[in-house]
Amino acid sequence: xxxxxxKRTIRAWAFFDWANSAxxxxxxxxxxxxxxxxxxxxxxxxxxxxxxxxxxVNTALQDYTLAAAYLVVALLLPMLTSIADYRGNKKIxxxxxxxxxxxxxxxxxxxxxxxxxQSMIFFGLAAIGYSGGFVFYNSYLPEIAxxxxxxxxxxxxxxxxxxxxxxxxxxxxxxVLTTPFGxxxxxxxxxxxxxxxxWWIGFAFIPFIILPKGSPNARSHxxxxxxxxxxxxxxxxxxxxxxxxxxxxxxxxxxxxxGVQTIMLVAASFAAKELGxxxxxxxxxxxxxxxxAIGGATLMSRLSDKHGNIKVLAWVVAIWILVCIGAYFTxxxxxxxxxxxxxxxxxxxxxxxxRSTYSKLIPQDIPDSASFFSFYDVTEKLAIVGGxxxxxxxxxxxxxxxxxxxxxxxxFIIGLIILLxxxxxxxxxxxxxx
Numbered sequence: 001x002x003x004x005x006x007k008r009t010i011r012a013w014a015f016f017d018w019a020n021s022a023x024x025x026x027x028x029x030x031x032x033x034x035x036x037x038x039x040x041x042x043x044x045x046x047x048x049x050x051x052x053x054x055x056x057v058n059t060a061l062q063d064y065t066l067a068a069a070y071l072v073v074a075l076l077l078p079m080l081t082s083i084a085d086y087r088g089n090k091k092i093x094x095x096x097x098x099x100x101x102x103x104x105x106x107x108x109x110x111x112x113x114x115x116x117x118q119s120m121i122f123f124g125l126a127a128i129g130y131s132g133g134f135v136f137y138n139s140y141l142p143e144i145a146x147x148x149x150x151x152x153x154x155x156x157x158x159x160x161x162x163x164x165x166x167x168x169x170x171x172x173x174x175x176v177l178t179t180p181f182g183x184x185x186x187x188x189x190x191x192x193x194x195x196x197x198x199w200w201i202g203f204a205f206i207p208f209i210i211l212p213k214g215s216p217n218a219r220s221h222x223x224x225x226x227x228x229x230x231x232x233x234x235x236x237x238x239x240x241x242x243x244x245x246x247x248x249x250x251x252x253x254x255x256x257x258x259g260v261q262t263i264m265l266v267a268a269s270f271a272a273k274e275l276g277x278x279x280x281x282x283x284x285x286x287x288x289x290x291x292x293a294i295g296g297a298t299l300m301s302r303l304s305d306k307h308g309n310i311k312v313l314a315w316v317v318a319i320w321i322l323v324c325i326g327a328y329f330t331x332x333x334x335x336x337x338x339x340x341x342x343x344x345x346x347x348x349x350x351x352x353x354x355r356s357t358y359s360k361l362i363p364q365d366i367p368d369s370a371s372f373f374s375f376y377d378v379t380e381k382l383a384i385v386g387g388x389x390x391x392x393x394x395x396x397x398x399x400x401x402x403x404x405x406x407x408x409x410x411x412f413i414i415g416l417i418i419l420l421x422x423x424x425x426x427x428x429x430x431x432x433x434x
Contacts, residue, residue, distance in 0.1 A: 004146045010153055012210035013144055016137045017157040018164030019203035020098065023105060023130050024264075025165035026172055026196045027123075028066075030286045032108070033268035034279045035189040036062060039113050046399070047273075052117055059269045059401065063392030065120050066265055067385045069127035074381035077135050081374035084136060091213050094136040098204045101129020106197035109190045131384075135377035140211060141359045151309070154356035155301040158348055162294045166287060168199050173283050185279065236372055239363070246361040248422045249310075250375065253354055254383045256317045256415030259324065259408040260350055261380065262387030263343065270327070270401045271336055281333060285340045292344030300349030301356075309357040310426060314419040316350045317412055324409035328402045387411065 026032065040049045040058035047058045056064070084090035104126035111119035145153040172192035179188050240246055271277040271285060303312045319342065326339050355376075362372045387408065394404040 004144060005149055006144065009144050009210060009212075010156065012207045013137070013140055013153075014157045014160035015164075015203055015206040016094075016133075017161030019200050019206075020101065020130055020133060021161030021165035022168040022196045022199045023101060023126060024161075025169050025286060025290060026192055027105060027108070027126060028265050029268050029289075030169065030283050031172055031176060031189050031192045031279070032123075033062070034272055034282050035111075035186065037269060037272045038279075039111075039186070040116075049116060051120065057396050057399070059266075059273055060392040060396040061120070062123075062269065063266065063388045063395070065124045066127055067388040067392065069124040070131060070381040070384040070388070072124075073128055073131045074378045074385065077132065077378055077381070078374045080132075081135060081139070081377075089213060090136045090139060091208065091211060094133050095204075095208055097129045097132035097136075098201060098208075099129070101126050101133065102197040102201035102204075104129060104197075105200065106194050108193035111190060111193070131377070131381060135373055137207075138355060138359075138377065139373035141355065142362065143212070145359075147360055150359045151301045151304055151353070151356040154359065155297040155352045158297045158352045159294050162290045162297070162348065164199075164203065166290045168195065169283065169287060169290070171195065173287075176279055176283070189279075236375070240372075240375060243361070245422065245425060246358075248418065248425055249357065249361060250379050252313075252415050252418035252422060253358070253376075254379045254415075255411045255418065256313075256320065256350070257354070257380050257383035258387035258390075258411040259320055259415070260347070261384045262391050262408055263320075263323070263327075264347065265384070265388060266391060266401065266404075267340075267343070270405075274401055275330070275333060275336055277333060277336070285337060288337065288340050289344035289347065292341050293348030296345040296348035297352040299345075300353045304353055304356075309353055309360070310419060310423050313350065313353055313357065314416060314423065316346045316353070317416045317419060319346050320350070321409055321412045321416065324405050324412060327405040 037058065041047060042049070042058070048055045049058045049061055050056075051061055080093055081090070084093050104122040107122040108119060108126070111122075141150060141154060172188075172195060175183065175188040175191055176185055179185060183191070240250075267289075268282050268286060271282055277285070300312055300316065323339060323343055323346070326335075326342075330336050330339055358373075358376045390407055391401070391404040394407055395401050398404075
């Protein structure tokens with residue numbers, strides 16, 4: 001077993017975020033949404049597209065595709081993470097999902113309106129690859145960092161992710177803006193999707209080489225693989241039910257994640273559709289968010305040391321409520337830029353702090369950390385499914401993404417109420433608010 005807080009191991013772990021965050025920025029947040037809206041725009045038909053014979057609003061189809069992808073992940077991961085702990089080979093699963101995501105991003109190079117059906121399938125597979133790999137990546141946190149270091153190490157991972165994704169975004173930005181070698185903006189965008197796949201799998205080899213194979217205490221079983229996996233998952237579930245603080249934290253995380261994750265996935269589409277921003281403005285906006293998020297993750301880590309994780313999370317969720325209200329009333333690019341800066345500050349903080357809070361709430365030095373983290377990640381994925389589906393449905397019915405933003409506000413309010421009750425619960429149990 002490797003000692004905890006090893007700098008080389010932590011750096012390698014953080015490079016996984018560096019590798020796959022390029023997908024999150026280029027594919028879900030900037031160039032792909034702008035490219036998708038541009039090639040599917042059809043004002044005379046209400047921006048509708050036909051997908052396997054059924055008509056959808058273009059942005060709603062994108063939301064439904066992501067919701068379906070995350071639902072698949074939510075259904076698969078409990079079994080896969082249990083098997084990973086059961087066999088002690090979670091790195092193999094991490095590699096599998098990484099290859100799936102990277103190859104799918106590369107296939108988006110061929111995305112044209114004529115290939116809509118096939119390309120949206122690859123778009124969904126890329127999302128499965130990204131989110132599927134993340135659960136095994138997250139589960140390394142309690143193995144490589146001691147309890148007192150987990151906030152800082154979690155923040156380090158997100159910081160690496162923001163920096164790495166910004167670097168590739170700038171490279172893609174150069175191609176999209178300058179269109180060298182006779183490219184059009186469309187072909188430059190398609191090249192960006194290919195570059196994401198190469199970047200993703202290329203830098204992922206750093207953690208693949210350095211991180212340990214899997215749970216160091218994986219035990220031998222006489223059960224077959226599938227049955228053994230579900231047995232291990234059942235054991236974890238019994239433990240969770242007897243942890244009152246963790247059991248209360250998960251629903252709070254679920255509701256505010258419905259808002260956070262959905263906003264991150266639809267921000268660029270919102271700006272393109274509701275405000276008419278072009279690719280240059282969209283990329284600039286998302287870069288603002290990423291750069292500010294680097295400081296946000298570090299700031300929230302320091303605030304949590306002083307005030308406790310739950311209290312800081314409650315503050316941040318309150319700010320997210322104001323963001324949703326602000327999005328509804330935003331009408332100019334300047335207003336959206338200001339809103340983007342606020343989103344960046346709280347985005348990095350809430351992601352990093354949510355992960356480290358959960359990591360600190362679960363039992364430390366356990367042999368089945370991947371199974372424990374499956375509850376965290378399945379909660380997050382189901383939140384994305386609910387958030388994206390409701391956002392897309394309201395957009396589909398009303399034709400306005402602004403109305404969808406107000407629905408997200410409700411989710412944040414519910415999450416805040418549960419967090420405040422959790423603060424009272426921690427005091428009642430005589431423990432620090434983590």
